[in-house]
Amino acid sequence: MKKLSTLLGALLAPMLLISCSQGGGSAAVDDSPEGVAFRYRHGLMEAVAWKTARLRGMADGSIPVNEAEFVKSARDLATLGGMLPEGFIPNSIVEGSRALPDIWMNFNDFTQKAGDLSTRAQALADAAAANGFEASKGMVQAVGQTCGACHRPYRGAEDEGEE
Numbered sequence: 001m002k003k004l005s006t007l008l009g010a011l012l013a014p015m016l017l018i019s020c021s022q023g024g025g026s027a028a029v030d031d032s033p034e035g036v037a038f039r040y041r042h043g044l045m046e047a048v049a050w051k052t053a054r055l056r057g058m059a060d061g062s063i064p065v066n067e068a069e070f071v072k073s074a075r076d077l078a079t080l081g082g083m084l085p086e087g088f089i090p091n092s093i094v095e096g097s098r099a100l101p102d103i104w105m106n107f108n109d110f111t112q113k114a115g116d117l118s119t120r121a122q123a124l125a126d127a128a129a130a131n132g133f134e135a136s137k138g139m140v141q142a143v144g145q146t147c148g149a150c151h152r153p154y155r156g157a158e159d160e161g162e163e
């Protein structure tokens, strides 16, 4: 039995490897520092979008309210906002990136806009923790406005075939 499972393992391992390399997403972005930075910030933005969708969904009544999750999502969002600028290392407009060169010409402003997201998300978290969901849900909109405020000047059009 033991032998059989070893044999199976030996047969399966390469098959798994093959299926991973085929189905594991595109390898368009390489492992250069710029490619890694792009993947890092892409992942962050996805997390930011997820947290924001949770907050918005609860605020507009489309998903059930969970007060603890509401506070935590706002807190997480404040943390994520503070992690954004470091992902935008110089010359990192790699294939698939929608980052615009203006980011690096106005990096202080760009950092400030990420700071706005953090500040507003933190204010929401504090208000929700102190006064509860009902009293603070109106502040979700101010958090959401920081996305467009940064995307408008600093994010270009979508690549063909993307999203």
Ligand code: HEC
Residues within 6 Å of the ligand: 038, 041, 042, 043, 045, 046, 048, 049, 052, 084, 096, 097, 098, 099, 100, 110, 111, 113, 114, 115, 117, 143, 144, 146, 147, 148, 150, 151, 154, 155
């Ligand atoms: C400080 C600027 C800034 C803020 C604030 C910001 N974004 Fe972004 N976001 C960008 C840039 C620049 C890109 C494109 C990055 C790239 O493609 O290299 C982006 C990309 C994205 C993407 C696509 C994933 C990707 O990396 O291509 C999503 C989704 C997204 N942002 C959601 C949000 C949401 C939701 C908010 C607000 C809660 C937000 N962003 C706030 C600058 C920002």
